[in-house]
Amino acid sequence: MTSLLFKDISYKKLQLAVLNQAVDLESLSIFQEKKDYFPEWRVYVHAGIIGTSHFVQLQYADGTYFSEMFACNDLKEREVQSLCLLPMEELNKPVHIQHSSANYYFTQKKRHYTNSQNDITSWSQQAQSKADIFLQHHFEPTTPNTPSSRTLLSIQSTKSGILIETVHEYQEENAIILTESMIND
Numbered sequence: 778m779t780s781l782l783f784k785d786i787s788y789k790k791l792q793l794a795v796l797n798q799a800v801d802l803e804s805l806s807i808f809q810e811k812k813d814y815f816p817e818w819r820v821y822v823h824a825g826i827i828g829t830s831h832f833v834q835l836q837y838a839d840g841t842y843f844s845e846m847f848a849c850n851d852l853k854e855r856e857v858q859s860l861c862l863l864p865m866e867e868l869n870k871p872v873h874i875q876h877s878s879a880n881y882y883f884t885q886k887k888r889h890y891t892n893s894q895n896d897i898t899s900w901s902q903q904a905q906s907k908a909d910i911f912l913q914h915h916f917e918p919t920t921p922n923t924p925s926s927r928t929l930l931s932i933q934s935t936k937s938g939i940l941i942e943t944v945h946e947y948q949e950e951n952a953i954i955l956t957e958s959m960i961n962d
Contacts, residue, residue, distance in 0.1 A: 786849040795861040796844040809912040904931040
C-alpha cells in the first residue's frame with residue numbers, strides 16, 4: 778500500500794502519481810467517494826475527492842490495480858511502485874504510459890477562475906447526465922462574499938476506454954486546473 782500525507786496547498790504543488798498498486802485510502806481525508814463496476818472493461822472503479830484533489834483506483838479481475846492520484850501530497854518513495862510521479866511544472870505536455878494492464882493518457886490545462894467559472898458550471902451539468910460516476914465537493918470560502926471552490930470528478934465508460942475528467946478550482950489563486958485521462962487495454 779502507498780502511504781500519503783494530504784496537504785491543502787497551492788495548485789502549483791499538485792503532482793500526478795500513477796501507480797500499479799492500490800493506494801492506502803486509510804491515510805486520506807475522503808470528502809466524496811463512489812465505487813462501481815464497469816463490465817465492458819472488466820474493472821472495479823473506486824473514485825474519490827480528497828480535498829481539492831482526487832484519486833481513481835481500478836481493480837482488474839486478476840486482482841491487479843492501476844491508480845491515478847492528482848493531489849498535493851507527499852508519497853513515501855520507498856513504499857511506492859510508481860509508474861509516474863510528476864510535479865505540476867512538468868505536466869506541460871501529455872503523459873502516456875503503457876503498462877501491462879492498461880494504456881494511460883493524461884493531459885491538464887490551467888484556466889483563470891474568473892473567466893471560466895460559468896463554463897465549468899455548464900460542463901458540470903452536462904457531465905452529470907452522462908457520467909457513470911460523478912462527484913463534486915464545494916469548499917466554503919475563507920472570507921465572506923467570495924465564491925466557493927469546487928472539485929469535480931466525472932468518470933465515464935466509453936467505447937474507447939475509461940474517460941476521467943476533473944476540475945480543481947483554486948479561486949484564491951484565480952486558477953482552475955482541468956484534467957482528462959483515458960485508460961484502455
